[in-house]
Amino acid sequence: MKLKVAFAASIVVLLPACATPQANQRAIAITVDDLPLHGPTPHGETAVSVAEGVISALTAEHVPAYGFINGHWTVDDPATAPVLTMWRAAGLPLANHGWSHRHLSEMTPVEFEQELVRNEPLLQAGSEDWHWFRYPFLDEGETAEKRAAARDVLARHGYKIASVTADFSDWAWTGPYQRCKDAGDTAAISKLEELYMQAARESIGYHRNLSQTVYGREIPYVLLLHVSPFEARILPRLLKLYREEGFRFATLEEVEADPAYHDQIDPKLSAEPQGLDHKAAAKQALPPRTDFQSVLDGMCKG
Template identity: 30%
Template sequence: MKFLKNFHTPTAHRLFYFLLMLSICLTLSIQPARAQSVAFTFDDGPKVAGTPILSAVERNQALLNALAKHGVKAALFVTAANGANQPAGYALAKAWGDAGHAIGNHTMTHPDLHNNKLSLMEYQQEILDCDRIISTLPGYQKWFRYTYLREGNTPEKRDGMRAFLKLHGYRNAYVSLDTSDWRLDDKLIEVLDKNPQADLSDIKQAYLSHIRQRALAYRALSQQLQGRDIPQVILLHHNLINALWLSDVITQFKEMGWSIVTPATAFADPVYQLMPDRPAPGQSLLLSMARSLGLGKFDGWMRLVDDGDTEIEALKAQGL
């Protein structure tokens, strides 16, 4: 009672306020700085097919070197028939696991679930066949990424896949920040096929600008839909353009003030538990959410679905 009585003195009030503010300051000081974050994921790898420059081993190592340089832990979503079903390609995939990166499933041969000639059972078998190979790799996770980001164009395929993933314990490894790096990679290879010594500076700049534009657009969309910055999961590919310029992509994100997190950290956010209610779900999770909510063709929508047309046309205008 004496303490309670003394607590109401001016000195006690000042002491309480001081202790309260000290507690708040200490709490804030140990909280991590909040910033927009991004997790790096790569599809379709490891590819053993040839490119005009760099061997399969060189491309794979260049990607791993760029990630190691920046201390980034990423995820590789394996399409096994691209090489992991062969000893040489399996070794490339294993190098990712050995380096501490996650390994996920991206089917055996990359079929399209929306193909009317492909049955639900055939698509599911593709996942199981790939799993038999990648489950022996270090870093293996029960993560599945839909090919073409298409989750079924009929209720039977959509619901059948959701039930299949749940039954087998797979996470839907959503993408929030979709890119058209594959389209610019096609242009890069087209130019190098004509001239392996070609000046690639315009393509590099177009690529970095493309990544920046998509990142800012999807960040704005997350704020519109969720009222906050979600940890973005970017989709890139195991290809030549990233073997050449992945380090520049990571540097650009850092210069934009974005932090880089692991895919597991990003997937722990509640937004990645959502299942947009659409007849044919898919694409970026954020785009799928927008369509589920009836947002329609919002400002900037076209630049998110043009598959890099804007950048390609600009390169053509520059003579590429």
């Protein structure tokens, strides 16, 4: 998630993953943003090699996953274009993430509509249900009026909103990995892996806690990831972690059919606070999270 929220540096206690039928039915949908590439990439890696790694990890575990595209890459760097074909060839669907990944808060409603529609020719090339939209940076607008106007645009174009209810800012590992990999610092890369898995584990307990706080039950989750070089490297371990914690991998359609997503899946409805974090914050019940980014930002510099 690129929407930055200030959390105190504190360790979140994981809820126990009990081996019960209810725990085994815990569901999560994987979504992958910024196709065809979330850079920068280390020397020797390309958008295609990154996508091969991510796709291989998903298909090996039979994990359904929507990929959300920024079409500008296919013009700015045509070598990235095969990624979209590869994604579809693997049986994975694509959806809309805006042409150039712009903040909604920096655009007018007219510009937002242009960003949305400009992506559509790339999406129409497939047969999947591509009428899902993920806000870049999870930015739904700086005012209630901007948010309502954007939702009106989405409704007129037949879109559903792909909400996010689980994330651990996996994007923050992209830059440090590129620096450490190019520096040949294997010890630092091992540290990056350790921190990533720690963040993922803490996120599970954190979002389960928020779900209970907001809904009084455990909802099915939508996890936000990015198509980055580090994701390609570590995704098999992440998928294994979720299975060990009692999750099954579900489709985005199945998860967002849950009533918890009713205001998101249909943009014609009045918007509630965005995602679990904002809904918990509205209840003044947002717990602290560990600050990983301050450590990551200093790795492999100089």
